[in-house]
Amino acid sequence: MEIEDGAIARWLDPLTLTRDDSADVFLETRRTTTVEWRDGMPAEPRVAVEAGVSARHRRKGRDRL
Numbered sequence: 001m002e003i004e005d006g007a008i009a010r011w012l013d014p015l016t017l018t019r020d021d022s023a024d025v026f027l028e029t030r031r032t033t034t035v036e037w038r039d040g041m042p043a044e045p046r047v048a049v050e051a052g053v054s055a056r057h058r059r060k061g062r063d064r065l
Contacts, residue, residue, distance in 0.1 A: 003027065003053075015057045022058045027051075 012023040029051045036043045057064045 012055070015055075018059070020060070024056045024058075026054045026056070028054075 008025055012025070015021065015023040029049065032048045032050075034046045034048075054065055
């Protein structure tokens, strides 16, 4: 997953309008490999890759995702 820092900064700037506001961006990539066993022998492995992006905005003790 490629992230364009400038685009994220432009998106977050309007969210932090007051001094106590904060905004965060989270990136997550998860890789899972599964191998099933059949008759005592490993079968073909399965690989899954999932990626996602989320943002959090904090203002006056409230979080919004």
